Amino acid sequence: MKNMHDNIVEINNLEVEIISPDGLLKAVRGLSLNVRRGETHGIVGESGCGKSVMVKSIMRLHDESKVAYSGNIFVNNKNIMDLKIRNMRKLRGKEMAMIFQNPMTSLSPIMTVGEQILEVLTAKSNISKDEAKKRSLEILEKVGITPGERRYKQYPFELSGGLLQRVMIAMSMVNNPELLIADEPTTALDVTIQAQILDLMKSVQKSTGVSIIFITHDLGVIAEMCDRVSIMYAGKIVESGNILDIFDHPAHPYTKALFESKPKGSDRAERMLTIPGAPPSLYDDIPGCSFALRCKYACPKCHSTSPKKIELDKEHWASCHFSREFFEKKELLHDE
Amino acid sequence: MGKVLFILKRFITMLFTLLIVSFLLFMVLHLTGPDPLTVIIGQKQNITQEARESLRVQYHLDEPLFVQYGIWFKGAVTGNFGMDYIQKMPVTSLIGGRSAVTIGMVACSLLFSILIAIPLGIISALKKNTGVDYVISTLMLILTSIPGFLVAMIMLVILSKAIPGYRSVGMYTNFGEYMARISAPSLCLSFGNIALIGRITRNAMVEQLNSDYIITCEAKGISKRRLILSHALKNSVIPVFTVSAMLVGTSVGISVLVEQIFSLPGLGSLLTTAVLKDNYPIILALTLLMLIIFQVVNLIADIMYTIIDPRIKI
Numbered sequence: 001m002k003n004m005h006d007n008i009v010e011i012n013n014l015e016v017e018i019i020s021p022d023g024l025l026k027a028v029r030g031l032s033l034n035v036r037r038g039e040t041h042g043i044v045g046e047s048g049c050g051k052s053v054m055v056k057s058i059m060r061l062h063d064e065s066k067v068a069y070s071g072n073i074f075v076n077n078k079n080i081m082d083l084k085i086r087n088m089r090k091l092r093g094k095e096m097a098m099i100f101q102n103p104m105t106s107l108s109p110i111m112t113v114g115e116q117i118l119e120v121l122t123a124k125s126n127i128s129k130d131e132a133k134k135r136s137l138e139i140l141e142k143v144g145i146t147p148g149e150r151r152y153k154q155y156p157f158e159l160s161g162g163l164l165q166r167v168m169i170a171m172s173m174v175n176n177p178e179l180l181i182a183d184e185p186t187t188a189l190d191v192t193i194q195a196q197i198l199d200l201m202k203s204v205q206k207s208t209g210v211s212i213i214f215i216t217h218d219l220g221v222i223a224e225m226c227d228r229v230s231i232m233y234a235g236k237i238v239e240s241g242n243i244l245d246i247f248d249h250p251a252h253p254y255t256k257a258l259f260e261s262k263p264k265g266s267d268r269a270e271r272m273l274t275i276p277g278a279p280p281s282l283y284d285d286i287p288g289c290s291f292a293l294r295c296k297y298a299c300p301k302c303h304s305t306s307p308k309k310i311e312l313d314k315e316h317w318a319s320c321h322f323s324r325e326f327f328e329k330k331e332l333l334h335d336e
Numbered sequence: 337m338g339k340v341l342f343i344l345k346r347f348i349t350m351l352f353t354l355l356i357v358s359f360l361l362f363m364v365l366h367l368t369g370p371d372p373l374t375v376i377i378g379q380k381q382n383i384t385q386e387a388r389e390s391l392r393v394q395y396h397l398d399e400p401l402f403v404q405y406g407i408w409f410k411g412a413v414t415g416n417f418g419m420d421y422i423q424k425m426p427v428t429s430l431i432g433g434r435s436a437v438t439i440g441m442v443a444c445s446l447l448f449s450i451l452i453a454i455p456l457g458i459i460s461a462l463k464k465n466t467g468v469d470y471v472i473s474t475l476m477l478i479l480t481s482i483p484g485f486l487v488a489m490i491m492l493v494i495l496s497k498a499i500p501g502y503r504s505v506g507m508y509t510n511f512g513e514y515m516a517r518i519s520a521p522s523l524c525l526s527f528g529n530i531a532l533i534g535r536i537t538r539n540a541m542v543e544q545l546n547s548d549y550i551i552t553c554e555a556k557g558i559s560k561r562r563l564i565l566s567h568a569l570k571n572s573v574i575p576v577f578t579v580s581a582m583l584v585g586t587s588v589g590i591s592v593l594v595e596q597i598f599s600l601p602g603l604g605s606l607l608t609t610a611v612l613k614d615n616y617p618i619i620l621a622l623t624l625l626m627l628i629i630f631q632v633v634n635l636i637a638d639i640m641y642t643i644i645d646p647r648i649k650i
Binding site for chain 2: 059061089090091092093094097098100102105106107108109110111119120123124155157168171172
């Protein structure tokens with residue numbers, strides 16, 4: 001916050017409301033987030049907590065006849081909420097790019113993968129078709145799809161999920177964007193392929209210095225990939241900080257609960273811990289802390305007042321009334 | 337290689353179908369209808385017995401039915417469909433002179449319906465569940481609900497009132513006149529199809545616009561135009577093609593009525609008079625011609641699928 005130029009993405013108090021057949025879905029509820037230039041920032045949260053809605057808002061990919069935004073999103077110090085959608089299109093694919101969960105369905109089935117990469121190049125700059133094709137082949141080889149010449153002419157149905165995700169990465173990186181949003185890029189892939197894709201993303205980041213927002217619900221992937229991580233719950237970031245801070249000193253009960261529900265070792269006798277209950281419905285207003293109903297530390301105050309952001313350390317904050325106590329690993333007074 | 341084999345296979349199937357249909361039709365006509373000789377003799381029923389006999393021989397009616405079919409078949413293979421019973425002219429020349437009208441009309445109507453229906457379908461899909469969509473859908477519903485012949489009659493009235501020199505009878509002498517004569521009936525013919533093709537386009541587009549790869553396209557930042565035309569539309573055309581190909585068949589059928597109303601000398605009127613007057617050779621030849629058109633169009637559609645969608649293998 002102090003130095004704006006350090007941040008590639010800065011989201012202030014974002015609210016996203018979606019008109020759906022079931023009513024007004026308040027998917028993002030006053031969310032603030034900073035992503036620093038060159039870092040990999042993980043976003044963790046349960047399904048339906050608004051992670052995807054939030055990142056799609058960064059690219060303004062929602063159907064805007066059905067979505068109301070409030071708050072600000074700065075990308076590269078431009079408030080993209082002020083941009084006309086026409087200008088937004090110019091930024092997409094050039095300054096920011098996105099890859100998705102299911103590479104099998106994320107590419108047009110009737111166009112060769114090469115052409116789909118080429119299309120991004122020709123849409124964004126005035127290069128000749130030959131030059132664009134040359135660059136498309138180069139990037140295909142760079143993401144490990146060889147021989148590029150042959151793969152270029154193949155259709156998505158002829159490639160495996162892992163290769164398609166590589167194509168997606170090639171396509172998103174072909175114009176050297178400064179921001180790459182990865183919305184659960186490995187969830188649909190099997191474990192060995194997952195590892196390869198993660199390695200590829202790491203090496204791409206190393207060579208280009210791109211900032212990555214990495215959404216996942218796999219804490220192991222976060223530990224492997226990210227510099228910083230933000231924990232999301234019911235449309236808000238509840239805790240954010242360096243990866244080590246969060247893993248060593250979780251200061252929000254939800255973060256703590258997430259770590260406790262991670263499978264440990266191979267001990268089958270011990271039951272995996274779960275978080276009781278279900279996240280609150282995002283159609284309703286939530287008085288107080290959104291996690292209070294499932295929180296084992298909740299006190300009357302939690303149900304009535306929503307907690308403020310508490311700065312715990314440099315770059316580490318959490319929004320829980322008792323964050324300071326958790327952070328310092330003190331016993332809570334009312335803890336049974 | 338696969339494609340050539342596929343086309344060859346389809347041709348063989350087509351010939352086989354033609355053989356069976358022609359045989360059944362030949363038999364049904366000759367076994368259930370009136371005696372061809374009475375049709376051939378027509379008004380002059382009091383001709384001499386000799387003349388009667390010579391006609392019988394000339395039209396091979398003295399042979400057993402199976403042999404008659406054999407003779408017809410032999411001729412048909414070489415492109416000779418025999419003489420018709422009433423005008424005593426070669427069937428091929430009768431059809432040849434009139435097919436330009438019908439084929440032109442069906443082709444034009446298909447072109448009109450595609451040119452009108454696809455943009456309407458796209459707009460409808462893009463403006464899904466808005467006023468524009470409802471207006472287009474309602475218009476389409478009205479167009480399908482009105483029978484083609486009624487549209488033709490209304491159009492004829494309007495045209496002859498609005499354009500003083502509009503000719504709705506007689507022949508054409510050059511291409512300009514030909515187009516002027518067939519454009520209005522083609523439009524009539526296309527009305528019912530517009531609704532169907534438009535509806536299919538809309539639904540296919542809605543489905544495609546909701547697919548994952550469209551979000552990817554949005555995230556890639558390509559123009560909306562490119563997104564709609566080279567991605568969503570290109571992925572939607574297969575059902576549109578299927579329906580259009582099938583509509584060729586029904587259009588040929590409906591053209592019978594429209595030709596009558598616009599008094600166009602097409603195959604439709606030839607067929608109706610032939611049916612009314614039991615002119616068997618024409619009925620046979622026209623039925624087979626329509627069958628061939630229908631099958632060829634479907635074959636073309638099938639080949640187009642494989643060009644559009646690489647996942648379809650033949």
